[in-house]
Amino acid sequence: MNKFVPVVAVDGPSGVGKGTLCQALANHFKWHLLDSGAIYRVLALSALKQGIALDDESQLAQLALNLPLTFDTYGCDVKVLLDNVDVTNEIRTEQTGGAASKVAAINSVRTALLQRQRDFRKAPGLIADGRDMGSVVFSDAPVKIFLDASAHSRAERRMKQLQDRQNHVKFAEILQEITARDERDRNRVVAPLKPAVDALIIDTTSLSIQDVFNQSITYINKKIAL
Numbered sequence: 001m002n003k004f005v006p007v008v009a010v011d012g013p014s015g016v017g018k019g020t021l022c023q024a025l026a027n028h029f030k031w032h033l034l035d036s037g038a039i040y041r042v043l044a045l046s047a048l049k050q051g052i053a054l055d056d057e058s059q060l061a062q063l064a065l066n067l068p069l070t071f072d073t074y075g076c077d078v079k080v081l082l083d084n085v086d087v088t089n090e091i092r093t094e095q096t097g098g099a100a101s102k103v104a105a106i107n108s109v110r111t112a113l114l115q116r117q118r119d120f121r122k123a124p125g126l127i128a129d130g131r132d133m134g135s136v137v138f139s140d141a142p143v144k145i146f147l148d149a150s151a152h153s154r155a156e157r158r159m160k161q162l163q164d165r166q167n168h169v170k171f172a173e174i175l176q177e178i179t180a181r182d183e184r185d186r187n188r189v190v191a192p193l194k195p196a197v198d199a200l201i202i203d204t205t206s207l208s209i210q211d212v213f214n215q216s217i218t219y220i221n222k223k224i225a226l
Contacts, residue, residue, distance in 0.1 A: 067116075
């Protein structure tokens with residue numbers, strides 16, 4: 001891992017606006033972007049497609065070591081490819097998200113994917129989006145930001161996203177899934193979801209993405225001489 005390359009680690013639970021913020025920061029600084037959640041989602045999707053049980057530690061770890069995953073960054077959007085097939089939309093379903101949370105709790109899986117994530121650290125810099133970017137993967141990152149928000153507000157945001165895609169969803173089901181995912185992520189033994197001790201914590205419940213972006217830029221400029 002090239003420790004001379006600056007990293008902005010952005011962590012937090014699902015639905016707090018990490019993806020939107022990280023994309024905006026990557027565009028602003030012209031840095032590389034790591035969506036670590038997409039890696040776990042692709043692993044979960046691959047397991048589901050191959051009929052591998054989500055608690056089969058041995059097979060999941062082996063799958064993680066050989067996962068045929070690539071990111072196509074051509075153009076404005078980032079496409080996620082599994083074995084050269086675009087699965088960008090497929091990995092964003094609630095089913096895949098829930099499955100990803102389950103496989104992410106397995107120690108051998110996280111170990112298998114650790115170096116793959118660290119390999120994204122390349123000049124001129126990296127914006128890393130995830131749940132343990134600041135606490136584990138890039139623990140030496142000069143900038144660590146942790147976004148949070150109430151489960152209710154996150155469920156509302158997720159419901160709007162799904163409705164915009166013309167998916168028929170029920171608020172109660174989305175809220176239940178988010179709450180269950182939070183429980184798994186925050187209480188897992190390995191790399192639980194929590195702010196790094198030196199992270200800036202931003203509650204996005206009542207903030208616009210522009211507000212969050214502005215706060216983040218101000219903080220980054222204080223921490224890194226760009």
